[in-house]
Amino acid sequence: MNPFFKKILKGYIIIILVYFLFLVILTNNYFKKQILQIYISNLKNTCYSASLPITEFLLTKNYLKLNEFINSLKNNLQIRTTIVSPDGIVLFDSHYDKTKMENHSNRAEIIDAKTKGFGYSVRYSSTLRKEMLYVAIPLKDKNDNTFAVLRTSYSIDELYKSINKFIYRILTITFFVCILVLLFSVFLSSYFTKPIEKLINSIKKLSNIELNKKTSFSTTDEFSFLEGSFNEMVEKIGILLSDISFQRDKLKNIFNSLQEAVALINKEGKIVLYNKSFEKLCKITPIENKLYCEVMLSYKFDEIIKKAFSEKKNLTEELNIEEKTYLVSCSSVSEEEIIVLLYDITSYKQLQRIKKEFVSDIVHELKTPLTSIKGFLETLYEEINEPQQKRYIEIAIFNTNRLINIVNDLATLSYLEKLEEEKNLSEVEFEDVNIYVILDVIKNLFETKAKQKNLDFIIDVKTEIKPIKADRFKIEQSLANLVDNAIRYTEKGYVKIKVEQDQFETKIIVEDTGIGIPKEYHKRIFERFFVVDKARSKKTGGTGLGLAIVKHIVNLHRGKIFVESSPNSGSKFIVILPNTPKIS
Known part of the structure; x- marks a missing residue:
């Protein structure tokens, strides 16, 4: 018996058992409730039928007739009859001595009869020692005043026995029906699982690359369509595998022919994939599935790999191996793997x-x-x-x-x-630098030069600027280069220096209303000897090195510089310096 057949059969058995259990509970509750309601209705009708003669006998005090009538109900209908006064005292009872009976004022059916005009309850009778159904109605005089309560009751033990016999018969029939259904389910499961079992065997063969063997279900229904589709799929898989094998060999040849060393490293540090160039760099071979730290005896390489995994972003750093220099590039392939490329940049x-x-x-x-x-x-x-x-x-x-x-x-x-x-910062003299002093120096240097061109020279500092850790001379030099450029390339308007500061950074903005810089040159202007307007640069004596110097000074301070500009709209050079740069 195969596992799939067992699962289907188990499913059928569970469904049948759940259905059978549900039927037992539903049948038991439903029939008991319905038959109980019938008996309540019958007792209620009996109460109303008996209430007229009983009322007459009580009002006329004809107790002899009353006893005869109550006994007739007892003998003919097996109904117990009880008459109770409004204050709960038992006046008459067909089955028990009234003098020995308790006060009935707290009985639920008596209370409901007096307050609602009708009451019933099902409970155990301590007097008769059996489960009883009680129904009660009020007895009223000519003035519509309740002078007594008529209660009829019936033992429901026999009632439940009858119900249980009926339910037992239904469940017995249902049980045999379930057995027949189960047998049919076994046959049906076997019928459907045989073709599936054949399909599974074919898939196992497929996993063993037995692509030349076709499947036959010997059926004419949907499984025959499945057979055709499966065999067609097997044929296509065979073609695809051949193509994949060809492409894999092709990629492997390309991969191994790369001059750059390439390796795929997983989170455990094992080398999963590599090319011949990478293998040549390693001290130990073979290197497949070995830890990179075993084959690449470089502390710096170990640091780069660990950093790439921890930061989970693209990383590029230089690495010296013996007499050669490599540019190491790490990229995340997934959460568990990174690809490492080593470019030989020794010649560069x-x-x-x-x-x-x-x-x-x-x-x-x-x-x-x-x-x-x-x-x-x-x-x-x-x-x-x-x-x-x-x-x-x-x-x-x-x-x-x-x-x-x-x-x-x-x-x-x-x-x-x-x-x-x-990365030698020992010659960079970091000290507490007062930005206001630097601004005064720049103002003294360039205010006259700006006035000669009829330009407004503006210094805009709206908030208090605290001293920052920097090399004062180099910051002055970089700011002087930016202001000198701004004045050189501005014919009218203004040159403005604006300073802003927050808890961590100080932002220095040099803004002008000059000729502006096209967007495609925004990155290149920080290269050495690059000028946007060569004719103007020669005329004004520019060297093309000022912005490159500014960029390197800012980099030494662990800062950033960028430009916002467009032609004929002026330029805005923004320098962001950390208040306390990390110089270690």
């Missing part, structure tokens, strides 16, 4: 180093000659009187100053880049 880092050394050498080699050239040009300018020649020397001095500014800015930028790359 060497180029960067060569570029920095070249810039450093250029700065060193050009600084002294340019200073000398400027000195000689200024001396020559003083000694020459001819206006045309003076004009030529002025142009030479202007361009020499521009070259000197570029060299100085390059030196500053190289210095800042070195600090940022090495």
